[in-house]
Each structure stands twice: as C-alpha cells, then as structure tokens.
Amino acid sequence: MICSPFVTRSTAPLKPLATLVTMFLCLTNILIAIRVNHAGVDENSSIFTKEEFAISQRQLRHTIDEHSNLSNTIQTPPFTPQESFGACALVLNQNHRLTEWIAYHYFALPLRTLVIAYDPKSTQRATDLLHRWKDVIDIIEWEEDDYLPANWTEVVKRQNPSDKPIERLIHEHRQVYFMQQCTLTLAAKNVSRVIHHDVDEYLRINTDIVKGYDTTRPGHISYFLNHQNTSKIRWLPNASCWLFVRLYFIPWNTATAERDRQNRDDSSWIRSFPLETLNYRYRKTRAQQTGKGIIHLSHLPTTVLANRENIFEKWMSVHNPLGRPLCQGPWPVATSPLLLNHYLGSYEAYKFAAQWDPRFRNDSEWERRLGRGKGEPVADESMTNWVDAFVKWQSEDVARVLLSDAGWRQNEP
Structure with missing residues (x-):
C-alpha cells in the first residue's frame, strides 16, 4: 500500500480531512506490521484486541472532529435560539x-x-x-x-x-x-x-x-x-x-x-x-x-x-x-x-x-x-x-x- 497522502487518481491533492484519514490508516498499517514482525504471528490472525480496535476508532473520530472544522461550516437558519x-x-x-x-x-x-x-x-x-x-x-x-x-x-x-x-x-x-x-x-x-x-x-x-x-x-x-x-x-x-x-x-x-x-x-x-x-x-x-x-x-x-x-x-x-x-x-x-x-x-x-x-x-x-x-x-x-x-x-x-x-x-x- 502506498501511504503518501498525495498519491491519488488525479494530480490534485486530497482534501485536508481525507489526508488526515489516509495518514491515520497508514500509521495503523505500520503499527500492525511492526506488531506482526515483532510477535512473529501470521498476518491473517487477530492483531488488535476488541478494546484496542475500539480505541483506534475513537482516535480516528477524534482526529476527524478536531481537524475537519465541521462546526464552522454548518449553515445556521435565520432564527436565533430564542426565536426558534x-x-x-x-x-x-x-x-x-x-x-x-x-x-x-x-x-x-x-x-x-x-x-x-x-x-x-x-x-x-x-x-x-x-x-x-x-x-x-x-x-x-x-x-x-x-x-x-x-x-x-x-x-x-x-x-x-x-x-x-x-x-x-x-x-x-x-x-x-x-x-x-x-x-x-x-x-x-x-x-x-x-x-x-x-x-x-x-x-x-x-x-x-x-x-x-x-x-x-x-x-x-x-x-x-x-x-x-x-x-x-x-x-x-x-x-x-x-x-x-x-x-x-x-x-x-x-x-x-x-x-x-x-x-x-x-x-x-x-x-x-x-x-x-x-x-x-x-x-x-x-x-x-x-x-x-x-x-x-x-x-x-x-x-x-x-x-x-x-x-x-x-x-x-x-x-x-x-x-x-x-x-x-x-x-x-x-x-x-x-x-x-x-x-x-x-x-x-x-x-x-x-x-x-x-x-x-x-x-x-x-x-x-x-x-x-x-x-x-x-x-x-x-x-x-x-x-x-x-x-x-x-x-x-x-x-x-x-x-x-x-x-x-x-x-x-
């Protein structure tokens, strides 16, 4: 797998959020490879425990939330909270x-x-x-x-x-x-x-x-x-x-x-x-x-x-x-x-x-x-x-x- 976030089907760079996701997945793959090599286990065997996988999902959600600036892009209706x-x-x-x-x-x-x-x-x-x-x-x-x-x-x-x-x-x-x-x-x-x-x-x-x-x-x-x-x-x-x-x-x-x-x-x-x-x-x-x-x-x-x-x-x-x-x-x-x-x-x-x-x-x-x-x-x-x-x-x-x-x-x- 090529882990560079700039390698895409087109010459245009990925959007920042997609870049972050790609980098996260690449780092996850690297960690898996290190664990496989260190532990000497088969690549098809279970690498992460259920708890570790849940932690990785939370970290990804946190990364996306922290860097996507979603809250700054949600459109607001033309009414204040008190009017709504x-x-x-x-x-x-x-x-x-x-x-x-x-x-x-x-x-x-x-x-x-x-x-x-x-x-x-x-x-x-x-x-x-x-x-x-x-x-x-x-x-x-x-x-x-x-x-x-x-x-x-x-x-x-x-x-x-x-x-x-x-x-x-x-x-x-x-x-x-x-x-x-x-x-x-x-x-x-x-x-x-x-x-x-x-x-x-x-x-x-x-x-x-x-x-x-x-x-x-x-x-x-x-x-x-x-x-x-x-x-x-x-x-x-x-x-x-x-x-x-x-x-x-x-x-x-x-x-x-x-x-x-x-x-x-x-x-x-x-x-x-x-x-x-x-x-x-x-x-x-x-x-x-x-x-x-x-x-x-x-x-x-x-x-x-x-x-x-x-x-x-x-x-x-x-x-x-x-x-x-x-x-x-x-x-x-x-x-x-x-x-x-x-x-x-x-x-x-x-x-x-x-x-x-x-x-x-x-x-x-x-x-x-x-x-x-x-x-x-x-x-x-x-x-x-x-x-x-x-x-x-x-x-x-x-x-x-x-x-x-x-x-x-x-x-x-």
Missing part, C-alpha cells in the same frame, strides 16, 4: 433514530435547543453524535438524577395506585416529570416554542391544505407560524398550546418501495442511508387519535410555570401537555395545518428495542403495532423532499458527516 424551537426527548437506546430526527428538525423548525434525558435502562449515550451539533444547537444531557429527586419511585407508588404494571406506571410518571422540568428549563432560556414528541415522530406542514408553501426553506415551520397573522387565512388560534394528530407510517409493500427508491433521483450516497423518512412511504389511512403538542412559551400565563416547588404535582400530560383550555386541537387531518409523521421502523429495530422496553414484548405485539389504525396503507411522500433540501443547504460534504450514522444498521450493538 426547543425540544424535550426522553430516549432509551435510540441513537439510530436521533441523527435523522435532529437533522430534520434542525432544518425544518429550526431546532436550536435540545434537552436529552436517558432512561435508566439505557446502555447507549448519544454524546458522540450530539457533539457534531454543539456549536449550532444548545444541547443538555440529563441522567435521572438531574431532574428527579432521590427515591421518587416510592412516592409514585404511594400516590398513584393503579392496575398497571408498576414498571409501566413508573415510566409514564418519569416521562411527565421530565416534560415538566424540561419545559421550565427551556422557559428559563427564553425559547419561543417547545415540542414534546418522541424521536420516531416528525413535525411537518400539511401541504395538502397549506398549498404552495415552500417546505425546502430552512426554518420553514417557524416562518409559517410567524407569518400566519399576516396571511389571508389564519390557520391556528391564539393559544398557549396546539395539539396535532399523528399519521402512522409502517413497513409495507417492500418490493415496490425498494423499486421506487432505486428509481428516485436522490444522490446514490443518500440512497445508501437507511433514513426512515425516505424509506417508509406508506401510512395508515386513519390518523392516530392521540396527538402531541407544541407549547408556545411566550404565550403562557406566568402562573402556569411559576412557583412549582413540588415536582410530584402532575400538571402536564404526554398527549395534552397543558390540558384545556390552554391546549387547542387536535384538528382532523383535513383541517390541521401541521401534522406528525409517526414511524414504526423496521422489525429488526423493534427486536433491538424489545431488550429493554417492556412494551415491545414479542412478535404478537409487533403484529399489533403493524396493524394499528384503520384502513389500507396509502403512499405518502409529503415530507421526503427535506433530504435534498438539507443537502443543498449544508453542502454534500457537511451533510454526509451530519447524517453519517443515521438509521438502523444490522450491526447495532
């Missing part, structure tokens, strides 16, 4: 979804503040993938101790008798208490709006009724909400909270979907990324009846957020964050200006999640989720244009890095 959206996400081993979810909402909302909390059963941390966004998104990572007091589960058991399994009951309370503390944190940062939905759900404009709106513009959802007062049609009432229904996307007609995917004009490198928003284009006809919400923090009465010293006072809920009359909606799909795309994902990802999430019990539960909702699946490509727009906005090189580990891979740990 914040998000609260409680996750359980969902790194394979976070990359795509963050990229989309950074582009569409835009998302500029994010609080991530890890379920205590999590074996993954998202710190590495979050790091690439550090200069354009204000990101806070919480463990359970960061937003809940000691022995809180005992309080839940005493205060909330229920027929539900205790593990499920604790999960539901944890989710609500996280929503509460996260909302208070974002309010203290003067963030304009906050979304409370999961990382398999994507907020979008309903282009079937908001016709002709440019959804390829970075921050187009904020543009829409900011300018609805000046438009001829007022889509949403003045309210502290809006609820929107979810459209349920499932794996369906995979042969046709694969053929359609291959025939699309997407760049070949994008096709190779297992993005849920591109690869799952069939949804159930009927929307899910339970919605998720946007809280408009600047419209909230001060009394709603102030003087809440008792963390076990449940004043929010998952599907109606502030309750009525503060929350308006959800509206039927035919009249709702915003919707949520909810992605079931692949069977393999479901089985991966089943190791920790008691809701994903067995294949019967998978079949139930696959059949959730009424009506035959219908094709829906209403938000698939975001990827091309994101690549064009960020440049291909930057988009490749930002989306590099998006989607489910068969080799997930």
